[in-house]
Amino acid sequence: MILNKKDIELRLSSNPPMVSNLIDKNIQLQTTGLDLTVKNISKWTSAGHLDFDNSKRTVSSKYTLKPMTVKGEYYLAPGCYQIELNELFNMPLDVAGITISRSSLQRCGAAILTGFFDPGFIGIGLSLLEVYNPNGLFVYRDARICQMIFQL
Secondary structure, X not given: OEOOHHHHHHXXXXXXXXXXXXXXXXXXXXOOOEEEEEEEXXXXXXXXXXXXXXXXXXXXXXXXXOOOOOOOEEEEOOEEEEEEEEEEEEOOOOOEEXXXXXXXXXXXXXXXXXXXXXXXXXXXXXXXXXXXXXXXXXXXXXXXXXXXXXXX
């Protein structure tokens, strides 16, 4: 079952809150989800390694992009980017979170690849942004970039 606005709001008010560090709950809280916002944007500088038992696993190195302006504006050329979200997560053991693109992002020729937050996950959120638009994309720090749907 997908949580509705009332259920999400109740869990945001719990101790500890399911999601904290919101910029503006009244704007971010949606009918069946929560808009998540950009804290930092990174690019990869090395290959990663994945295997079955994690004995050879290494995550790719990356660097954090600097905004072009003091207002936190980034220009993103076509390609893949890692988005660090402002929000902090403390997922209850009975709730999973799924991140999806906001429709405004898709209308700009970009997409967030679907992500999954396990029940019990505690920490910062990361998302994968793919810019398809050949003209690129301008993104501001704190922009609402994806939405999390919560499921029991």
